[in-house]
Amino acid sequence: xxxxxxxxxxxxETDEIRRRLDQAVTVAREQYASQSGPIAAEWKGxxxxxxxxxxxxxxxxxxxxxxxxxxxxxxxxxxATFFSGTIKxxxxxxxxxxLDPAGAKGLS
Numbered sequence: 369x370x371x372x373x374x375x376x377x378x379x380x381e382t383d384e385i386r387r388r389l390d391q392a393v394t395v396a397r398e399q400y401a402s403q404s405g406p407i408a409a410e411w412k413g414x415x416x417x418x419x420x421x422x423x424x425x426x427x428x429x430x431x432x433x434x435x436x437x438x439x440x441x442x443x444x445x446x447x448a449t450f451f452s453g454t455i456k457x458x459x460x461x462x463x464x465x466x467l468d469p470a471g472a473k474g475l476s
Contacts, residue, residue, distance in 0.1 A: 372452050374440040374459045378467040382414060385433050388466050389416055438463060 378385065393409045393416075401407070405421040416431040429442040440459055444452060 372442040372444055372456055374442075374456055374463065375437050376440075376460065376463045376467055377437045379469055380467060382433050385438065385467065386411070386414075386416075389431060389433075392462075392466055393418070438467060 393407060397407050403422060408419040410417050414433040418429045418431065420427050425445040425448055427442065427444060429440060432439040440463065
């Protein structure tokens with residue numbers, strides 16, 4: 369199955385997006401660890417690689433910061449593909465708030 373992709377336009381500097389994404393990962397680790405299991409996140413250039421294992425299912429994602437948009441690509445396990453629409457909507461909502469120029473609104 370092709371990865372689930374979400375593209376969110378932005379008008380922020382790359383460093384600010386990276387800072388907000390790092391902060392969002394920290395918050396997610398604190399708030400969702402019991403549901404998602406450990407959250408691993410590592411930057412390689414302008415791409416953050418993220419791995420979580422909710423309910424024992426390994427989910428891998430990449431978040432690529434591009435000049436005018438952020439691209440999220442998620443490899444869902446077969447059992448999670450049924451929820452792909454909901455997952456995509458949640459990513460869009462959180463990332464849109466996170467990339468709001470007025471301030472990160474997607475951290476809670």
